[in-house]
Amino acid sequence: MAEAVDYKVVGTRPIRPDGVDKVTGRAQYGADLNLPNMLYGKVLRSPHAHAKIKSVDVSKALAMDGVYAAVSGADFPTAAHGDIGGEGGGDVADVAKNVMARDKVLYHGHAVAAVAATSQSIADAALAAIDVEYDVLTPVLDVDEAMADDAPLLDENCFTANLPEKPDKPSNIAAVMQLARGNVEEGFEAADVIVEGDYNIPMAHQGYIEPHACTATINEAGQATVWCCTQGHFEFRSMTAKLLGMEIADLKFIASEIGGGFGGKTVVYLEPLAVLLSKQSGRPVKMMMTREDVFRATGPTSGTHCKVKVGAKKDGTLTAATAWLAYEAGAFAGAPMGPGAMCVFAPYELENFHIEAFDVLVNKPKVAAYRAPGAPQAAHAIEVALDDLARQLDMDPIDLRLKNAVSEGTQASYGPKFPRIGFKECLEAAKAHPNYTKPLPEGAGRGVAAGFWFNVGMQSSAEVHINENGSVIVVEGNPDIGGSRASMCIMAAETLGVEYDSVRALVGDTESTGFSNVTGGSRTTFATGMAVIEACEDIIAQCKARAAATWGVDEDQVEWEDGQAVPAPGVNADVKPLSLADIAASAHKTGGPLLGRASLNAQGAGASFAVNICDLQVDAETGKVDVLGFTAVQDAGRAIHPDYVEGQMQGGASQGLGWALNEEYIFDKNGVMENAGFLDYRIPVASDLPMIDCEIVEVPNPSHPYGVRGVGETPIVAPLAAAANAVRDATGVRVNDLPLSPPRLLDAIDSAE
Amino acid sequence: MGAFAYVAPTTVAEALGVLEEHASQGKRAQILAGGTDLLVQLQSVDRTPRTIVDIKKLEEANRVEVGADETFVGAAVASAVLNENEELKQRFPGLIEAADLIGSTQIQGRATIAGNLCNASPAGDTIPALIAIGAVCVIASESGNRELAVEDFVTGVGTNALQDGEFLVGLKIPNPPARTADAYLRFIPRTEMDIAVAGAGVALTLDDAGTCTAARVSIGAVAPTALLVTAAADALVGTSVDDDALAAAAAACSAAASPITDKRGTVEYRRKVVGVLCKRAAAIARDRAQA
């Protein structure tokens, strides 16, 4: 599959530059910075899921010994409406109100005040001294309830967007989206078989191990520095500036090492509070969430209710499909229903389809991005329906997908024509994989599902510095969540023609490198990688110029080969090639230090497809699932560092399996989350999972110099359905809702008997 | 974390003195064994000030004796120590497998069986295992030691029979007769790091013909305290512990359970699963007793 390209460094598996500090505990994460005279900031959170705030009085807290600042909604400027870009998007005013409630609390755990004190226990005592008066309202806790005509309203000014006409009354449906093509009715009439399903999935959290944390300090001139764990310090800077009415240039953000984000660290929660508390106290302020805070008050992904209907001919050709996709946004608009709608049928050729999606307010935390936001829930619906269809047609599930798979030139259901993509290659690789035909133990089942994610480009900057001995420093602006510094070093080494070991990469702060959008959308290795490659090409151009000047030839008479400037073929010059080290050593005589740079808005992100095979066993007496094997096949375009591509695939599979089997937000009738900790919010532990087998397919992305597609998000799209389909295969019982937890499964098995 | 004072007495008398003094002044003192429950509670749910009385320096609380008549396990002995005691494993494999379910290797380096019992969580894993083997609490008080069967020790969710001024020194377990074995099983949705949704401990004795002559069955996490289910034991005694007997014992456990629906499981689910666990644990105990 992979095209024979002779790379020296791309595709190798060297040790990551940040590895030693991480395994020895030296790496500095969000909560690790301490400054002299630092205070501890803490947040008072709403005990109600839905209430009007009548008053907040922080005066008693402020009067306490050791308390230096106390703020509530009234201390924040009224934020203007407008969009906050990137994955952590949403309306500025909404983000502002999410960071600190103003007139209303919209979920249990919503921030209503914050204090800074000399110790954590004093801060706790100060929180207890804050008086808040609430008018408690009925909470709306699920998407169907919220869409009902008579549902209590979260926002009286919420009029459904994207309708032909503004509706005459407000509702909890913030927005709708429709995609359609062809004639669905005719399509279903032409079908020999039709399957339908109704699928519910509760909210799930990214479950990153590192809770949100930051330290902020601001001086008398209003210049602030913030250290935090973030997926995008530039965007954190602009959000903080907007929320506090500050000048961007007065805010410097330094990204710490990050212990996982998966989309959840693209939004500010603590940073504006820490800056404000520092301003009021005149001291540095550190804020750290507890795990409970993380669950209650940061953005999980949407709970969903999806309905799918698919029709097909006897030979498996799809004739029509419809999808009805309702996504919980949490407290403020912004559920990923758009991507969900665009992804649901994206892998398949369909002449007739209709997709309708809803962004629905509920009294739960405001959702944030989670790997391929919106796609796993939608994919679960269609991939389960296709599994049912394959069974009815008595067709191999991979063959059914192959029969309908999109390829280069297909008009995607979401609009554009696909350029070169690798879906068929993934399906074929899965079908040929020994794990697909391996005999199953007695009673076990096997499930297959496919996944798709667009991937994005966006803005990136990079600088490349050549040290005086020819070693290389790469500076870029994307927090490294999954090994991207290693990939940057590889791409720089490959482009310059030098050894991997001579290259170092670092993530610059907001004042040390050019603007870069978040590490999100699977864009970093693709887009920032492109910037690094271009910055290296800038270096090469400069080296050629300096070699030309040294040799007294024209610049176009010099070429760069294997890390050396050499005379172009046919150029008659009796000179020794000049290596990067040679040119660096004499740089002081040829024009000064070598500094390359590039900034871009990357175009041509390549979609990545995946096919997963899940083997599992169900204990028929307890409903417990044992995952026996899992095979992830995915098109990476080109695996720059295959370990970290596999790491993404394995991580996505693990998270997807956790989501499929046990993870769920459980709320009581008042909207209080009952399982706000890792004991009862059950992400898989290592012993719950088998080794995830990976097969990287490489269908290069024509828009990237080395063929990179993003790989960070696609891996979580298919596992939900792969697991559900395997449970169906093992038990003979179809369970449409997730998670496939032991009580749900046992109940289904027992009711089927 | 809540404010606290810390003392580590070196004799039982000294420890009792500290407890007595606090009791008489109406002040709070709390025993610390491994601290794997206590420290977590101190950081979260229960931050009131107190004096922490560490029993890890008491000789008696550190004693393990697998004796000719009975076994004694001191209240401060960490699970990791028990797990490595081959004689104990031989004698009470079910108890050791229960202790081995608690936490990771690191947690087991601190956690004790006595702490698990005193903490009195409905889901404490060693409690049904202790009840099944007929373990007895050795309780120190100013008026001397008193003894109490484990099934009578836990009085409710988080409460036990210890009076002010008393503490648990250790657990005494009568020697099992020949061809006796125990087993403990719990159900959790994951493989590790979880709290029992239901648990069942079974100890049984077989005669030479393979007929069960005595049995004790205890179930956990399906009522406010672990229960001794005599009806389940009766269903096993006099049988060869065959499928019918196992099914009857399972049904007796399901009937005896009075579980709640919560985030960890529903009433119906817990009822069913506790029966399944009883059945499976009894089969393991039977096979062990035959071996």
Ligand SMILES: Cc1cc2nc3c(=O)[nH]c(=O)nc-3n(C[C@H](O)[C@H](O)[C@H](O)COP(=O)(O)OP(=O)(O)OC[C@H]3O[C@@H](n4cnc5c(N)ncnc54)[C@H](O)[C@@H]3O)c2cc1C
């Ligand atoms: C990560 C983790 C995983 C865990 N997994 C499990 C599990 O799977 N199953 C399970 O059942 N538990 C589990 N636990 C809970 C805990 O580890 C056990 O209950 C353990 O056995 C407690 O023993 P300890 O010695 O640490 O008790 P401590 O924390 O020292 O004491 C617990 C309570 O008992 C009291 N106490 C202790 N000893 C005495 C005594 N001698 N006399 C009077 N009172 C006393 C203490 O005052 C305190 O109230 C887990 C805990 C953690 C942190």
